[in-house]
Amino acid sequence: MEEFLRFIEKNPLMPLEDVAVMLDRTPEETAALYDEANAKGYIRGYEALVDYEEAGITRVEAFIELHVTPRKSCGFDEIGGSIAAFPEVDSVLLMSGGYDLLVHIKGRSFQEIALFVAKRLSPLDDVLSTSTSFLLRTYKRGGRLFGTEETDEREWTLL
Amino acid sequence: MSTEQNLMAGGMDYDALLSRGVREMRPSGIRRFFDLAAEMPHCISLGVGEPDFKTPWNIRDAAIRSLEMGRTRYTANAGLKELREEITVYLRRRMGLTYDPKEILVTVGGSEAIDAAIRALVSPGDEVIIPEPCFVCYEPITVLTGGVPVHIATKAEEGFRLTKEALAAAISPRTKLLVLPFPNNPTGAVMDADDLEEIASVLRGTNIMVLSDEIYAELTYGSARHVSIATLPGMRERTIVVNGFSKTYAMTGWRLGYAAGPGPVIKSMTKIHQSCIMSAPTTSQYAAISALKFADEEVAAMRDEYNRRRRYVVSKLRGMGLPCFEPLGAFYVFPYIGGFGMTSEEFCEALLKEEEVAIIPGDAFGKNGEGYARISYAYSVEHLRTAMERLQHFIERRR
Numbered sequence: 001m002e003e004f005l006r007f008i009e010k011n012p013l014m015p016l017e018d019v020a021v022m023l024d025r026t027p028e029e030t031a032a033l034y035d036e037a038n039a040k041g042y043i044r045g046y047e048a049l050v051d052y053e054e055a056g057i058t059r060v061e062a063f064i065e066l067h068v069t070p071r072k073s074c075g076f077d078e079i080g081g082s083i084a085a086f087p088e089v090d091s092v093l094l095m096s097g098g099y100d101l102l103v104h105i106k107g108r109s110f111q112e113i114a115l116f117v118a119k120r121l122s123p124l125d126d127v128l129s130t131s132t133s134f135l136l137r138t139y140k141r142g143g144r145l146f147g148t149e150e151t152d153e154r155e156w157t158l159l
Numbered sequence: 160m161s162t163e164q165n166l167m168a169g170g171m172d173y174d175a176l177l178s179r180g181v182r183e184m185r186p187s188g189i190r191r192f193f194d195l196a197a198e199m200p201h202c203i204s205l206g207v208g209e210p211d212f213k214t215p216w217n218i219r220d221a222a223i224r225s226l227e228m229g230r231t232r233y234t235a236n237a238g239l240k241e242l243r244e245e246i247t248v249y250l251r252r253r254m255g256l257t258y259d260p261k262e263i264l265v266t267v268g269g270s271e272a273i274d275a276a277i278r279a280l281v282s283p284g285d286e287v288i289i290p291e292p293c294f295v296c297y298e299p300i301t302v303l304t305g306g307v308p309v310h311i312a313t314k315a316e317e318g319f320r321l322t323k324e325a326l327a328a329a330i331s332p333r334t335k336l337l338v339l340p341f342p343n344n345p346t347g348a349v350m351d352a353d354d355l356e357e358i359a360s361v362l363r364g365t366n367i368m369v370l371s372d373e374i375y376a377e378l379t380y381g382s383a384r385h386v387s388i389a390t391l392p393g394m395r396e397r398t399i400v401v402n403g404f405s406k407t408y409a410m411t412g413w414r415l416g417y418a419a420g421p422g423p424v425i426k427s428m429t430k431i432h433q434s435c436i437m438s439a440p441t442t443s444q445y446a447a448i449s450a451l452k453f454a455d456e457e458v459a460a461m462r463d464e465y466n467r468r469r470r471y472v473v474s475k476l477r478g479m480g481l482p483c484f485e486p487l488g489a490f491y492v493f494p495y496i497g498g499f500g501m502t503s504e505e506f507c508e509a510l511l512k513e514e515e516v517a518i519i520p521g522d523a524f525g526k527n528g529e530g531y532a533r534i535s536y537a538y539s540v541e542h543l544r545t546a547m548e549r550l551q552h553f554i555e556r557r558r
Binding site for chain 1: 207470474
C-alpha cells in the first residue's frame with residue numbers, strides 16, 4: 001500500500017491500468033488498492049497546483065502561527081478541529097517548535113484574511129496569540145517549480 | 160566540404176592532410192535528423208542517452224568541499240589513491256570482483272577507458288569483434304588504431320545476446336579483442352551468468368582479451384543482478400572491465416570512469432592516459448569517492464524509478480502492436496518498427512515531422528539495428544505519457 005500511495009501522490013491523473021504496469025501489479029490488485037485507499041480515507045482528495053501569479057489572478061495567502069492552550073483531555077485536537085471547521089481555512093497543522101498551530105488561509109484580499117484573523121481566530125478562547133505572515137511569492141509547491149521552468153538541457157547522444 | 164571547396168578555402172587540401180584513420184571513420188548518418196529536431200521547439204525528445212536525475216546532493220557536496228579545501232591540482236596519473244581503493248571496495252562489494260588499486264585506471268568517462276583499452280591492445284590489421292547494435296564508439300576507435308572491426312549481428316529472437324556460435328565463427332588468427340557491451344545500449348539486453356559462461360568457454364585458452372563495457376551494470380531490472388564476465392573462472396586475466404559514474408550516479412557531465420584489469424594492460428593504458436590526459440578531473444574524483452561510499456540508496460531509488468518507466472513504455476509499445484523485446488538493463492527500449500513500409504530513419508523522420516516526437520533510428524547503432532528504434536526512458540512520467548500518446552496517434556494513422 002505504501003508504494004501505491006507514494007506513486008499516486010505524484011501521479012494522481014494516471015489511469016489505474018498504467019499504474020498497475022508501473023508498479024508491477026495486476027490491474028485487479030491495483031483497483032483493490034485504490035478502492036481500499038479511498039474507503040479507508042488514505043486518499044483525501046486531489047487538487048491541482050495552480051500558479052495564480054502566472055495566470056494573472058490576484059490571490060492572497062497567509063500563514064498564521066498560533067499559540068493556543070491545549071486541553072487536559074484532548075490536547076490540541078479540539079482547538080485544531082475548531083479552526084479546521086472554518087471554510088476559509090485551507091490547512092491546520094500541529095507543529096513542533098516556537099508555536100503550536102500553523103494555519104494556512106487563501107483569500108481574495110489582504111483585508112479578507114485580516115478580518116478573518118481578527119474576527120474569527122483571535123476571539124477563540126484557547127487562542128493565546130496569532131502572528132500572520134502573508135505569502136509574497138511561490139517558488140516551489142508540491143515538488144513543482146513555480147515561475148521558472150526548468151529546461152531540459154540534455155543533448156541528443158547515441159551514448 | 161569537397162576537395163575543390165577546401166582548395167578554394169585558402170589553398171589548403173584538408174582531405175590530403177587528414178589522417179587515413181579519420182577519413183575512414185563513418186560519418187554519423189543521422190546528423191540531418193538531429194538538425195531537423197533541433198528546429199522544433201515543441202519537439203518531445205526521447206533521444207538522450209543520459210539520466211534525467213540530478214547528481215545526488217552528497218556527491219555534489221563532496222565536490223564543493225574539495226574546492227573549498229583548494230584541491231585543484233592534478234592527481235596521480237592513474238587517479239587519486241583513495242578513489243582507486245574505493246573502486247576496488249565497490250567492485251568487490253557489488254560485482255564480486257577482486258582488484259588491487261594498482262589494477263585500476265581512473266579515466267575521463269568510460270569512453271576514455273574504452274579508447275585507451277583499444278589503443279593499448281590493437282595494432283594495424285588486428286581484428287576487434289563488436290556485437291551490434293551497440294554504442295557507437297567502438298568501431299571508430301578501432302578504425303583510428305588501424306584495427307579491423309568485425310561485427311556480429313545480435314538478434315531479437317536471441318534476446319540481442321552474443322552467442323557462443325556467433326563468436327566462434329567470428330574469431331580469426333588476427334582477433335585481438337572482443338567488445339562485450341552488456342547491459343546494452345541501445346537494446347537493453349543483458350547477459351546472465353550462463354550466457355557469459357558460453358562466451359568464456361570459447362575464449363579460454365586463446366590470447367584474446369575482452370573489453371567488458373559495464374557502464375550500465377547498476378541499471379538492471381531482472382531478478383538477477385548484473386554479472387561481470389571477469390568473475391568467471393579463467394576470465395579475470397583476459398578481461399578489462401570498463402565502468403564509470405555517468406549512468407549509475409547521474410554524473411554524465413563530471414566525465415569520470417575507470418578501467419580495471421590485468422596489471423600489464425592497465426599499466427599500458429596508463430601510459431596512453433598520462434600522455435593524452437594527464438589525470439581525470441580532480442573535483443570529479445573527490446565527488447566519486449563520496450558516490451561510491453554513500454550513494455547506494457540514491458542509486459536504488461533511481462533504479463526503481465527507471466524500472467517503473469521501463470514497464471510503462473514497454474507496455475504502451477506492445478499495446479500499440481509494436482513487437483518489443485523485454486529490455487532488462489540500461490534505460491532504453493528497442494521496439495521493432497519495421498512493419499510500416501519505411502526504413503528506421505524514414506519512420507523516425509515521419510514521426511518527428513508529424514507528431515514532433517524524436518526517437519533514434521536503430522541503424523544508427525549498427526546495420527542490423529535497421530527495423531528498430533531506440534527509445535530512452537530517462538524522462539519524467541508525464542513526458543513519457545505525452546510521447547506515447549503521440550506515437551500511438553502516428554501508428555494508428557498508418558494502420
